[in-house]
Amino acid sequence: MKLINIGGVPEHFNLAWYLTLRDGEYKAEGINLRWHDYHGGTGQMCKGLREGSIDMAVILTEGIVKDIIAGNPSKIVQTYTQSPLxxxxxxxxxxxxxxxxxxxxxxxxxxxxxxxxxxxxxxxxxxxxxxxxxxxxxxxxxxxxxxxxxxxxxxxxxxxxxxxxxxxxxxxxxxxxxxxxxSPWPCFVIAVRNDFLEHHEEDVRTILEIINNTTSEFKNIPSIDRTIANRYEQELEDVREWLSLTEWSQELIDKKTLNHVQDELLHLNIIPEKWDYKDLVYKL
Structure with a gap:
């Protein structure tokens, strides 16, 4: 069974990963997907991708765009959450x-x-x-x-x-x-290390198919609001508001959106230059 490490913040956005892991959906496909909580957020995950301690990350769009341009050898393979943070x-x-x-x-x-x-x-x-x-x-x-x-x-x-x-x-x-x-753009994307993509593209595609099946139906899961409220110690009314505002995606981030992100980061002097779309994303 292939061991693959993925990182993300321990927040309600990522409950879909917990559910699919709990139900053994990746193991059924011969993948031992190990989830790692990153309490330090995007900066800590960028470090994990650079060092190879994780192969994939569910990560803030602006953070991974900045870090790829700064030398992180990774690519964006999909938008995870379409709505702003x-x-x-x-x-x-x-x-x-x-x-x-x-x-x-x-x-x-x-x-x-x-x-x-x-x-x-x-x-x-x-x-x-x-x-x-x-x-x-x-x-x-x-x-x-x-x-x-x-x-x-x-x-x-x-x-x-x-x-x-x-x-x-x-x-x-x-x-x-x-x-x-x-945030003036979709908040979370899924990024993968380049060398891992090169050798395990099919496994990445399988992982995305599994998580996308869950996120596309996430709001229809029975009592999902109560599950989130209990697991993350939040008030039910807050969870329901969050669910009403949040949309997941199963598509690759588009060129126009990435240009917008880079325009903003360039204007704020956070990145030194803009990169071509093809150098930031990998289309599976």
Whole structure:
């Protein structure tokens, strides 16, 4: 049986992977797919792809585009989630900051440089007409637990993370959300290391067929809202709102969308140049 390692964030977006693994769907095809939770998010997964500790990743679009251009030997093989990610902008519950204007020029907590929390801080700054050189400062906090500690202790001033994942922290009075910042593109793609693709294209195709069968019917799974609420400790009404806003994809990201992502990253000085579509994607 072929061992294949895949990484992703331990969030509700990836429940479909858990369900297909639980049901032994990959093993039935001779694939021992091992899922690895990456609490550090996209930056940590990019490192895993570069080092070969994972073969595949369910990863933020903007993060993997930036890292491929920076030398990550991987390709995007499919869009996973078509809808944008809604990033909540959070401060400590007792923070003096009340609005997005208040956090201009303060320290953004980021999991690591090149992560979604880092890149989206630039998008939020652009949306609010901040000076990208003067009005952005960063404090590396590694993961969500680090953000809780950092904001509580005053080591950082605000933190951007997927709003439904952090909603329980808002409800518990640890964070206070002062705004939202949707990503201006489909939020998650599936990326694969080039050398792995070269030798295991059929296995990748099989894995995608299995996960796509589940995501295409995900919202129709009986009591899926309750399953998510229980597994991820979220309120049922929040899960239902999230489900209403989220659309999965079974297609390769298109050229127009990738151009848009690169245009934005180039404008924000996050990438030094744009790449051709064929150098970023692999069509199975």
């Amino acid at each position: 809604i990033w909540g902008i959070h401060v400590a519950a007792d923070s003096e900051f009340k609005t997005i204007d208040d956090i201009k020029g303060t320290r953004a907590a980021i999991s690591r440089y090149g992560s979604g929390s880092h890149l989206m801080a630039y998008v939020n700054a652009k949306n609010n007409d901040w000076n990208l050189e003067k009005d952005l400062e960063f404090s590396v906090i590694k993961n969500l637990d680090g953000a809780i500690e950092g904001l509580t202790n005053g080591d950082a001033d605000y933190f951007m993370w997927e709003k439904f994942t952090t909603k329980p922290l808002v409800d518990d009075g640890i964070f206070r959300r002062i705004g939202n910042c949707p």
